[in-house]
Amino acid sequence: MVARPGPGVPLQGDVMTVRRDCGRAARGCRRMRGLAVLAVSAALAACAIEPVTPAVPDMPERFRHAGPWREAAPAMPQTGGATWAVLADDELLRSLTSVAANNQDLAQAQARHRQAVAAANGARATLWPRVDASAAASRSGGGAEAAARRYVAGLDLAWTPDVWGRAGAEADAAQFDVRAQQAAVGGARLLVEAEYARQYLRIRVLDAQTRMLRATEEAYARSLALTRNQYDVGLVARSDVLLAETQLAAVRVQLREQESARAALEHALAVLLGLAPADFRLAPVADVPAPPSVPAGLPSALLERRPDVVQAADDAHAANLRVGVAQRAWFPDFTLQASGGWQSATLGQWLSAPARVWSIGPALAATLFDGGARAAGLERAQAVADEAAARYRQRVLAAMQEVEDALAAIVTLDDVIARQEEVVALAAEAERLMRNQYAAGMVSFLDVAVAQNTTLAARRDLLDRVGARLDATVALIAATGGGWERGL
Template sequence: MKKSVITLAALAMLAGCSLAPVYERPAQPVAQAWPAGEAYKGVPAAAADAKPVSQILWREYFADDKLRKVIELALANNRDLRVSVLNIEKAKAQYNIDTAALLPKLSANVNQSASRTPSNMTGTGNAAINRQYNGGLVMSSYELDFFGKVRNQSEAGLQSYLGTEEARRTQQITLVSEVANAYLTLIADQQRLKLAQETLKSQQTSYDLSQKRFASGVVAGTDMYDAQTTLESARNDAAVYTAQVALDQNALTLLVGSAVPEELLPAGDLAEVTQLAAIPAGLPSDLLQSRPDVQEAERSLRAANANIGVARAAFFPSISLTASGGSASSTLSGLFKAGSSAWTFAPAINLPIFDGGVNRANLNIAKAQRDISVAQYEKTVQTAFREVTDALATRGTLDERLSSQQALVDAAQKSYTINEARYRKGADSYLNALVSQRALYAAQQGLITTRLAKSSNAVTLYKVLGGGWQPELPQPRG
């Protein structure tokens, strides 16, 4: 028995070979620095000691207290994020199953076997009953991992498990950015609704004035009808944005996963809720490695690399061991007495000779999957690089766009004020006032859109640069 145990231990120590290729991270198929050009001139240079965005936690990044509380609600209640967390638990359990194959499985059992011999088959002429009792430890079919098959299966399971962790990080970063953008969009549509209502009120006054002048014969009917067109247009916009604000609230509720308390709904200005932390620009392209989706793609590549080792190991012999040790006796009372010890040791070797090309096909599949994973990893890096450069290009021009849009609003306001005053004094027709009023309304709408674009761009940069995240989740409320 001692010799068998020593032999088993020696064979287990010899099991250390791996046929998986040595993993090397593919070279990044993107430039080593962010692009430069006219579109990027407005991007401020990062300070030497600037904290990477991937290390800026979202609670530090979003300064508005209401928005932070809404994000906390979403992290606690969003169903997509909850599925991601459960997928981690599932992958962890699967990894535990894969890892368990590295160790022998032991079980303890006690059993009885009984047989009856009929009287016509015994020498005594009496029927005989024979009983045997066995008890001890059993190790069933433990495969010695000489060629790394089991360990590579475990490695593939580990990388899949870690990949679900990265998927969860991606889901959380995406959720935070989606909630922030939905919150900002709701504010912008509230402002559009307010603008439409103010325009409706102003145009109602102008329309009432033109009606009186038309009734008095001071102006032609065209002035009255021109005033009515702007009035009805403003009325239509007010109805459209009333519905849009409700739709925005519904979208925010879906993201949060529960009703958003009234006190947390926005009721202010875009400038009041987007005092976001400064974002370092000019970061090297290797920052993309901090993005969880890039890391998830690399985990898939590592798993595919390990599966090649599993496929290669199928070409070599496999050795499995079955053993048991304990006691045996013809009576239950004598099962564990001295002299009743018993053991069995049954090693088995399986040498593949002909399988019709199955092992070769499995190896080709594993290699093809590895090549697919390489291409997917490179595409993920390229996509990440493109998303960052797009966001930086937008950021570099937003200040100029916002400045010009504000100047356009100021000029349109002055033009409308002058033309409206001239019309009220009877010095001009309503046509000039109508044209300038429409120009002012369009400019004001454009200003709201540009402010939203600037705020949303800051949120997008948080997401595409792999914004920091907290591993803990608040407890669900209610």
Template sequence: MKTMHMLPLLAALVLAGCATAVPDLPAEPAAPAKFKDAGPSWTVAAPAEAQDRGAWWKVFADPGLDALVERAALRNTGLQDAAARLAQARAIARSVDADRTVQAGLGGGVVRQAGANTPNGARPATLTTAGASLAYEVDLFGRLSRASSAAALDVRAQEALLQSARLLVQSEVAQTYLALRTLDTERALVAETVAAYRSTLDLTRRRHRAGDIAELDVARVETELAATEADALALERQRAQLEHALAVLVGEPASAFSVPPSERPVALPQIPAGIPATVLARRPDVSAAQSAILAAQARVGVARAAWFPSLSLTADGGYASPELGDLFKWSARAWSVSALLSLPLFDGGRREASVQSATAQLDAELARYRGQVLAAFRDVEDQLSALRLLQQQAETQARAVSFATRATTLSESRYRNGMDSQLELLDARRSELRNRRDALHVRGSQYQATVGLIRALGGGWGPGT
């Protein structure tokens, strides 16, 4: 009869190993054989987020940028938040691991009681105790080990997110700084044009006073000068905003932060041909999404293990005596050893809801991971196509600048010789300024796309970049 009563429990023990198995993961998005805008030499590879990225921003060969990236690494608030979250995840993992070890404790107490169980019968008595206890839960169905694995994967995900935050801050500092330097060059160009217009205005006023030209010619030059000065002020406003953005990135108050203007040219690195797509596998956000999937998968196993028995072992030993002076005598010793096997029967659907919740979380992490992978390929394609088309645009714009400069030179000569009107000269200068500024904007876009590609690839395009 006792054997018949034990059959349901034995059956549960036999089937538990299969029942607690975690679900298989579906296939991830199919990776393209090559990137559309990078030529046939691009390939795909497995994740390698731990690969060294190096100080990739040094490819721009600008000491000012190097210094700002170093300052941001120390004081950026986003990095500090990500580091704190990593520390929290590590502490939680240590706490979860503690459940897999023997728990030991010391205890003592004094109890005043009366009743049939007291040494003096119904008379009140005092019982003093002192002892130690040990407890250990046998991980029969992997619940504790899966919980520990899930916590360790959470730590790995937070490590990847910290790396992702670091890469984000580095790229934002680089893009903001390069935009500021491009703006410095444009400000110098506009200031040079303002100076040229002022010189022309002085000459025009002298000719007007001499009676050679009408007042309309003076008004036209004054209009161009005022419009160009307004552009210069707009550029000053944009520079101030970029400077303030840099202050936030490096973790400093905008009121006490400044970047001195500089017209020193910043190198535009060339993307080497034939970069393997293995560098894409270093993206920390993709790695974090992978770890989140594995952690969610482990937690499905933890939730399923709640349906099956748990085995706890406990041991207590110490002393108990009604007299404090006799507490540690050999005759006052007491001990106990116990094993408790518990099997849940009915809980109103709580365990089933936990399994469903864990499964839904796994599905959500899978969808998030697929989206992250697809976004990663899109980011690389966006920046590769941008760089390819910007290079063509830069070459075309350079020709436009050359033609506009030549046109201004010829128009100025013809104007001084009385062959062209002032209106034609002003049109030529306006066209040259517009084309020069357009060329600077293209150059600035190339900087932004280069940093964008580095970030999309997970930091550089090879070890030590």
């Protein structure tokens, strides 16, 4: 007869049942605790203050000198040949292609863009698992112990899931850095193109002034010859001859000054083209191109293409995302780790089962005390974001100012040029009458010299103002992010 256990003592089968039930309960409790931790952490993450994208300053309904405009939302810039097509100069457009290909400032901007792309790829790589391989061989011993060999090889796998979105936010911020550097490339290209166009057009104005001075030199030489003839027959005084010679010498001095100024502009063009100044020459070009007209009611979409505005906006986005990264620094990191390999005293036993080792398991790491380092990091990230937001708003305001300045200059210079053309016509007519009167002996050569100098000054002023009008056109093209033809 089999003796039964006393009251309160379970059977063996009952013991196994109780243990199984308790194990299930314990595992259930652990799962509940894990879920609770995740829920609390997720709630903390949800309560984190998300950064706010800075608002663009209000666009005016109408610029003082052109409009209306609407509020701008920056888009990616476009630059190239179409940017400068409004200037209607084929030689300039061909040269700008070489500028884009060879300018060293632009090459630096392109290199910075590649750096940003590499950094973004590195930030994105943190979202993936990491696998490391290792191998080692060692020999150890000491005292009376025999020397021992040890051969080790293994693989380690580690993955930190982006539970709180910290790595993802940093990767997104790095992508905005890429966009900002891409806009910076467009900005660098627009700047060097604008500078080349400005210097090129100044050379064209100088060439036109040189042609005018050479024509004036010929006219003054004829006046000097006439004055000498009249002096030889006793019709005029020696002072008239000296005055005519002085005028001619002064024009020749101005011609030499023109050559020096043109050489300096050529040197500037050479550097923009990535060439040594000694290796570049620009042949004298045709007449100064007529300044293009600016249509009324330029749309604000033109400002949206400005590379510096786009860059400032993307910098602000990246800074805001990094505030979120700094806020999540208080959350723990979960890491899943696995490793496997072989350890043996001899290479022959390396692949045998007793030599194999492995481990697998999760890890949780959290910083409990850092002396305020994370708080300081958050404060810094917020300050950087505030700076980027202010810089973005300031860039938009500066863009509006530059457009206003260029439009005001164009409106004023169009009127000034029209009036100056009248001045030139009047001065030329007065000079013609004065020469006729001098030939008839009615006036002295001093009167002729005054009339000639007045005409020369009027013509030079006209060309200077045409150059200023072209300069303002280049400034407006740059200020609107690359012209207006494609924006209408």
